[in-house]
Amino acid sequence: MSGRVWKFGDDVDTDALAPGAYMRSPPAELAAHCLETLDARFAGEVRAGDFVVAGRNFGMGSSREQAAQSLLLLGVTAVIARSFGGIFYRNAFNLGLAALISADVERIESGHRLDVDAPNGVIENRTTGERLCCEPVPEHLAALVRAGGLIPYLQATRGARS
Amino acid sequence: RPHPDPVREDTMDTAPRPQTLAEKIIARAAARSSVLPGEIVTCKVDLAMLHDSGGPRRVAPLLERLGATVWDPSRVVLVSDHYVPAVDAESAAILKLTREWAATQGIDGFYDQQGICHVVLPERGHLRPGLFVVGGDSHSPSGGALGCFMFGIGATDMAGVLASGETWIKVPATIAIRWNGLLGDGVSAKDMALAMCARLGMDGGAYQAIEYSGETVRALTPLERLTLCNMAAELGAQAGMIEPDAATAQYVRSAGGDPGDWQSLRSDPDAEYLQVHEFDGAALAPQVAAPHSPANAAPVDDADAVDLDVCYIGACTGAKLDDLQMAARVLRGRTVARRVRLLLAPASARTTAAAARDGTLATLMDAGAILLPSGCGACAAMGAGRLARDEVCLSSTARNFRGRMGDPSSRVYLASPYTVAASAVTGHLTDPRELLSPEPGA
């Protein structure tokens, strides 16, 4: 994975990712408001392959899956954070969005370019030339990402059973 | 399954490992004699709760893709609470879809606009000690107040549960939070929850199980315990739990449930805890959390001097019968300040009925409260009561994230129903103890 960074702080919540006031709207419209309370340019300017990098407890708050879904719809392929809200973490992998835990997020800023090798837990910061680490993804979650999320995974395993 | 349970030597010992309450419930659901924190196990789900927002409209298409139907409709409870009552074409369509899905899937446990899921489940007897429950909502830890292991999941997770009756879980460690002493008059479970958010932070629960104990917790009513466990979500815990006791059993029976063998559902005396935190209930002052985080809580006397536009008594967290009674004790014989709108959305239809019977509702209305429908409503800017530009609100709800209750420029403070009521009278953040007369008979 390779892309540009959008950097956010600690405790980015699900109301920032998927605002309740737009939850009735179609997914694309909801995604257009993703993170607008923290960075009004984000939804308009984020490009396919970009990364969201943040501090502690990313995705805390509601169980709404649209928080992860909106990032995927905008083209984000992975979120790299110091830690994640537990339900967001489950939801991200269930939808096929990689959630990577890294203690090195202070060494990454908005606009930096990264190469991320998730299976091996290596982040190359091409802007600063630094080699950073993230925790390798547990195998049962890696299996979900490989399948493209829980539903395709269940389709495959249920199909195999019958 | 691609993830066999890791074999650990200590599970092979003959002496059983002492277990916490959370570990016992997970082990039972996983058909194991014991479990270890950190291992991944597959559990049979005793009960799955869905609501209109994250429920059928998200889950039904996923089930269709899987070619699956609900594994056991008697183990599913569905509550329409987020988009009620319908205010526009979209919400009307969501509610209709929810109703139709309940009918086609044969879900008897369907509550259409009867109140907020976290209150409807316990009051209708669906929860009892020892159950392993998933809920399609982040405040699902509420169920731990009655001794369930209950946690929140998203729609895709829920589709997996509904198709298979199972889900995977990474066994959480347990964090003990002990509360000593009895709360003073005018201080409540909400103040305890906010004080814990302030000290431990919104990731203090680290997606583990929190077990609340101690004299303060024992003295709380079952509804107040729901408030405490509800806000385990704001501590970032996966679950919040309280060991069931006679009060739990009595509540479950009165709701029409069977408390079962609740006496056996307790942590072993030598069970291992990840952390132990102690709090002093007797010394606790009413708390107010400043915008935009519950962790910005501090004693009300230290709070900002702000003029309030809206006071909100609502949500699963702050509008159960006990919450309304707290507000009524403050508001009896008083009136809401001219510049303030006091919005009241009782947490369930049964709450409204009970508050009407015991005079609580009349006290609140006489003081000038504006009655809104039971449901999530203003709590998540999904229904009536949305905040306008730059408005300041004091709310009995659980979350004050930026923009949560309406316009992104609005500012929400959080407090107990006592403090919300007292502040509605003065128009600014006020210590409710200044307005409370001594308890009758005290």
Ligand code: SF4
């Ligand atoms: S009242 Fe608020 S916190 Fe409770 S379930 Fe509804 S939206 Fe969530």
